[in-house]
Amino acid sequence: MYLSYEEYQNMGGSLDQATFISYEYEAEITIDWYTFNRLHGETEYPEAVKRCVYHLINLLDLKAQAIGTGSQGEGGSEGGKVIASQSNDGVSISYNVIGASELAKLAAEEMENSVQRYLNGVMNSLGRKLLYRGLYPGE
Secondary structure, eight states: OOSOHHHHHHTTOOOOHHHHHHHHHHHHHHHHHHHTTTTTTOSSOOHHHHHHHHHHHHHHHHHHHHBTOSTTOOBBTTBEEEEEEEETTTTEEEEEEEOHHHHHHHHHHHHHHHHHHHHTTOBOTTSOBTTOOSOOTTO
16 A cells, blocks of 8 residues: 555545545556556655555545545536636536546546656666656566
8 A cells, every 4th residue: 555544634635444445546556557566565655656646546536526426425427517617796607517438538647647747757665767668677
C-alpha cells in the first residue's frame, strides 16, 4: 500500500476506510502501470508517490460521484454536469451534461497527466527514474 489510511486522513482525506482501500488499490495499479512496477519491493515511498496516490483517489471519487456511485451518492447515470454558463443577478446556471463514457475518458486522461506530473524525475531506492520508458540493467 503506497498510502496508508492514516496518511490519507492526515492529508485531508475524508473517505471511509472501505472506499479508501478500493480507490487506493486502483491508484496503486495505475501508478504501477506507468512506472513498470518499479516501486515493488520498496519499503519506503517518496512523498511524491503518496501525494500522487492521494490525488488519484480524489479523481476516482469525483468520477464515481459524477456517474452516481461515489461516496457522496451524487450525480446521475447520464454522466457529470459541467457549468456551461452562469449569471449572478438572476441566479441562473446552465449545464452541459457529459456522458458517462466521455467522463471516463476525461478521467483516464487526467489520471495519466497526474501520474506524469507528480512522478516526473522521481526515483526509487535503486536510483531508477520511475517513469523512464527504457530498461535498466537487470530489469
